Amino acid sequence: MEVAVLDINGKETGRKVTLSDSVFGVEPNNHAIYLDVKRYLANQRQGTHKSKERAEIAGSTRKIKKQKGTGTARAGSIKSPVFVGGGRIFGPRPKDYTQKLNKNVKRLARKSALTLKAKEQSVIVLEDFNFDAPKTKNFTNVLNALGLAGKKSLFVLGDTNNNVYLSSRNLKSSEVVTSSELSTYKIVNANSIVLLEGSLEGIESNLSK
Structure with missing residues (x-):
């Protein structure tokens, strides 16, 4: 699959690159995408939720009223969950939500997601660029030139570039x-994928296995 290379002004440079069929032209596997997205979202959960149960409440253990003769239900402690300020019944406890997935399935999911984006013609190849200093306006100008202003976009760099990132x-x-x-989630979540030329080799070497 050949795609024209654009510059940061949104104009064609006259060059074209070939996207590997082993990454951008596979048979999409929707279930693999589902599993990988579910894993990613589950792994974002901290699992630190906690409420105090009866044994953890600070309060008197004195029996608050006599057992019989009051005409009401028996009660043994002010910390009982039936009273205001008492412990919570079956409250949330810290939990590890981490999910694991076979690396081959994760690789298939990413290739499937990239293939679907390529079929939708939502993949843009941009020549490598850099900014002299971090400035939001510079990045906004690139988005406007590519027609991506206000749309969800994912820029994929070959190497870390702090000026572009910031x-x-x-x-x-x-x-x-x-x-x-x-990741599969970031690919699926974006309307358009902007691949810098320097990222193509890394993507293909990571996924075409």
Whole structure:
């Protein structure tokens, strides 16, 4: 699959690159995408939720009223869950939500997601660029030139570039990652994938196995 290479002004450079069929032209596996997205979202959960149960409440253990003769239900402790300020019944406890997935399934999921984006013509190849200093306006100009302003976009760099990353950080609709940080969720979540030329070799070497 051949794609024209654009510059940061959104114009064609006259060059074309060939996207590998082993990454951008596979038979999409929707179930693999589902499993990998579910794993990613589950792994974002901290699992630190906790409420105090009866044994953890600070309070008197004195029997608050006599056992019989009051005409009401018996009660043994002010810490009982039936009283205001008492412990919580079956409250949440810390839990590890981490899920694991076979590396081959994760690789298939990413290739499937990239293939679907390529079929939708939502993949843009951009020549490598850099900014002299971190500035949101510079990154916004690139988005405007590519027609991606206000749309969810994912920029994939070959190597870490702090100036480009910091320039995009204030923009909620855009995200910048390196080829090694590429995940199925981020691919699916974006409307357009912008691949810098320097990232293509890394993506293909990571996924065409």
